[in-house]
Amino acid sequence: MRVTFYGVRGSVPAPGPTTARYGGNTSCVEVILGDGTTLVLDAGTGMRALGSTLLEGGRHQRTHLLLSHTHWDHVLGLPFFAPLWRKDSEILVYPLPTDAQERFQRTIFDDIHFPVSVNDIPAKVEFVKPSEEPWQIGPARVRRIALNHPGSAQGFRIDDASGASLVYLTDNELLRGESGEAALDALARFSESADLLIHDSQYLDADMPAKCGWGHSVVDDVLTLGKRAEARKLVLFHHDPDRTDGDLDKIKVRSTAWLAEHAPETALCVAMEGQTVDLAAK
Template structure:
């Protein structure tokens, strides 16, 4: 399994000189499975760069798009995904309820927010509705889990037949008293022993309590999850749009020191655009 980060910011794109190293695009991660299947995690503005790469490849594009939820920063890039405008493209979108699917189509491709309606898109788009909490995509088993985020969100675990595994848990607030979903214990079990755990780490302890209830996690809470889940690698993700490259460097240094102090063997990664990790 190969995992590439195309967008790592949360909430809103943050281009500019102070974010150039880690990147300013919003959430999008490309996952290439051992059988060649392509999974795309979220359709933030980073999906445009992924699409530019795909249209340069020989043959047609087939991709499986897994959406954590449909807040703007996770879907805004889809109209600008170049393969969408090629008739030979086949895009399968998972796993939205009927209401979410209707809102998704109506909000993005409505002739008001974008000049092309859903009916005029030339590519073949299918909305998949798995009947259980796990299903197959190519060479991988995919599982989902409910997260703690306003309006709801879902995380995914992808286990490839080559033995590699990825847990993608973004837009989740850890450490909330009396939470019933997206808790540390639930997610530690879900992500147990993953080759790579990607988790929302938008906030620092000093951002609280002002950001309490916003649906995003404090870095130290994510590190505690990492100690419990024991992934081979832990990627801090969904960076605050106001967090500069230098600030993210400092967060990375703090996180590595914290993990060493807690005798964790997990490798710490601060996600940045263009970073590719080969798992397994």
């Protein structure tokens, strides 16, 4: 399994010299399974560059798009996804299993927000309602879990037939104290022994309590989840748009030290645009 980050920022794109190294595009992650099947996690602004890459490599014919939710920063790149404008492309979209399909179409492709109707898109677009039970995409077993975010969101676990596993939990607020313990345990079980655990890490303790309830997690709480889940590698993701490259470097140093002391079996990665992680078959 090969995982490439095309967008790692949260809330709003953050271009500029102070964010250039980690990147300013919003959430979009490509996952290539062992048999070459392409999955995309979220459709933030990073999806534009991903579309170009797929076309250049002749890999645009079939894409599985798994959406955590349909807030702007997670869908803004979809209208600019090059395969969408090709008749020889098929895109299977897995939105929230509520009324998200209707809301998604209405919000993104209308004459208010975008000049092209969903009915005029050349590609074949199919909406697939995610099951509460595990389902198959190519050689991978996929599961979903509900997350703590305003308006609701979902996370995914992808277990490839090769044995590699990835968990994607973004736009999720980990709560402290008794109120959050049950949810933390559930997420730890869902993420147990994952080769790669990607989690929303937008905030620091200094951001609280002002941003409590906004649906994003504090880095220290994400480290605790990584330890409890015994993940092989923990990825800090969905960086705050005001977080500079220097800020993220400091977070990386401090978080690496914490894991070395409390969970030495778990490696740390601070998500960076353009970064690729290869997960070995087992």
